[in-house]
Amino acid sequence: MKLVVTVDVEEDQWGIVPHCHATAHNVHRLPTLQELFNQFGIIPTYLLTYPVVRDRYAVGILREIFDAGECEIGTHCHPWNTPPYEEPLNKHNSMLCNLPSTLQFEKLQRLHEAIRNNFETAPVAFRSGRWGFDAEVARNIIRLGYRIDTSVTPYTSWAQASGPDFSCFSPKPYTFTQNFRTERGSNGVLAEIPATIGFLHGEFQTCTKLVERFTRAPFRRFKLGSLLSRLHLLRKVWLSPEIETPARMMQLVRQMRSQGYELLNLVFHSSVLMGGCGPFIRSQADEHAFMRKLNTFLYLARKDGIVFVPLSEAARYSFPAPVDAVAMRDSQSLVTRCLTGTA
Numbered sequence: 001m002k003l004v005v006t007v008d009v010e011e012d013q014w015g016i017v018p019h020c021h022a023t024a025h026n027v028h029r030l031p032t033l034q035e036l037f038n039q040f041g042i043i044p045t046y047l048l049t050y051p052v053v054r055d056r057y058a059v060g061i062l063r064e065i066f067d068a069g070e071c072e073i074g075t076h077c078h079p080w081n082t083p084p085y086e087e088p089l090n091k092h093n094s095m096l097c098n099l100p101s102t103l104q105f106e107k108l109q110r111l112h113e114a115i116r117n118n119f120e121t122a123p124v125a126f127r128s129g130r131w132g133f134d135a136e137v138a139r140n141i142i143r144l145g146y147r148i149d150t151s152v153t154p155y156t157s158w159a160q161a162s163g164p165d166f167s168c169f170s171p172k173p174y175t176f177t178q179n180f181r182t183e184r185g186s187n188g189v190l191a192e193i194p195a196t197i198g199f200l201h202g203e204f205q206t207c208t209k210l211v212e213r214f215t216r217a218p219f220r221r222f223k224l225g226s227l228l229s230r231l232h233l234l235r236k237v238w239l240s241p242e243i244e245t246p247a248r249m250m251q252l253v254r255q256m257r258s259q260g261y262e263l264l265n266l267v268f269h270s271s272v273l274m275g276g277c278g279p280f281i282r283s284q285a286d287e288h289a290f291m292r293k294l295n296t297f298l299y300l301a302r303k304d305g306i307v308f309v310p311l312s313e314a315a316r317y318s319f320p321a322p323v324d325a326v327a328m329r330d331s332q333s334l335v336t337r338c339l340t341g342t343a
Helices: 025-039 056-067 101-119 135-143 204-214 224-230 246-258 284-303 311-318 325-339
Strands: 002-009 045-048 072-077 125-128 174-177 189-192 197-199 236-238 263-269
Touching: 002 025, 002 072, 002 125, 002 311, 025 056, 025 284, 045 056, 045 125, 056 072, 056 101, 072 101, 072 311, 101 135, 135 189, 197 204, 197 246, 236 246, 246 284, 263 311
Parallel strands: 002 045, 002 263, 045 072, 072 125
Antiparallel strands: 174 189, 197 236
8 A cells, every 4th residue: 555645735724814914924833844744755746825835934845855756746736826816706706617618728727837937847736725726727737737736625516615626526546538639749648646634533534424314304303413423423534633642643544555555645835834823723733743643643654654756756656547538538537527516
């Protein structure tokens, strides 16, 4: 079983804040995190927002790590602080997938070029801010040459936040292709490496169907879904030390192994490195607690035989040969149906 680490390296301000107020001081703490990764031989993927890329000091820190071959660099688009700034700031527009396609592409292109200019390499891995990903975003990042996306959150809906519904997706990687002429010699194939999310008990697809059933009438008024989650019978867990304990994350790992999953994607934000930058870390004590949790989980994972690999290697491992055209069409059909709510 293999594990990748993907970190959203973003501004200090949590939420939809005007771009002129964005700072990236938390990135100053990144070398401490990188030291921990180096101890385990981990090459993380740092997914960068525009405020980070425009901060010379933050770029200098990241460039030193990147030039040493200790990380991979990808893209993380927060539309509210990525130029051009044409749309009103609100919850709906904070989801990249809700913006007009042309504006999506302009923002993605500006961020893509800023990263390429600062790191002298074109990023190929992407994650949409607030998980605001859909088929149109996929088309736009393919146009820019991206080959890996990691925006899908299995068994999770962001509909209440004006975002996509990924309830029908599993944590298993897949590929899909868009039916349009791609640019820059692209073959039009995008590998999806979802964030790792699953349930502590039972087969995942069965669990998510039960959750869906219990959140509908007449069960909804009894809050059976919440009750079963508190009893750990339908407990959904993210592979993220921001919100989970090492013990629960390891329980999820073993559940996934027992169900035949071969790839794990550990996710968190760089804001956890500085207290007060987000909802998960409020103080210096919280900062230390986070690092201990991360260290403990990585130690337990390695002891359990988990192999740490870069995101690019994981994509090659998951899709070592061109995908059959029929399989790609079927996969694309699933993606389109799930993202448009017609599955």
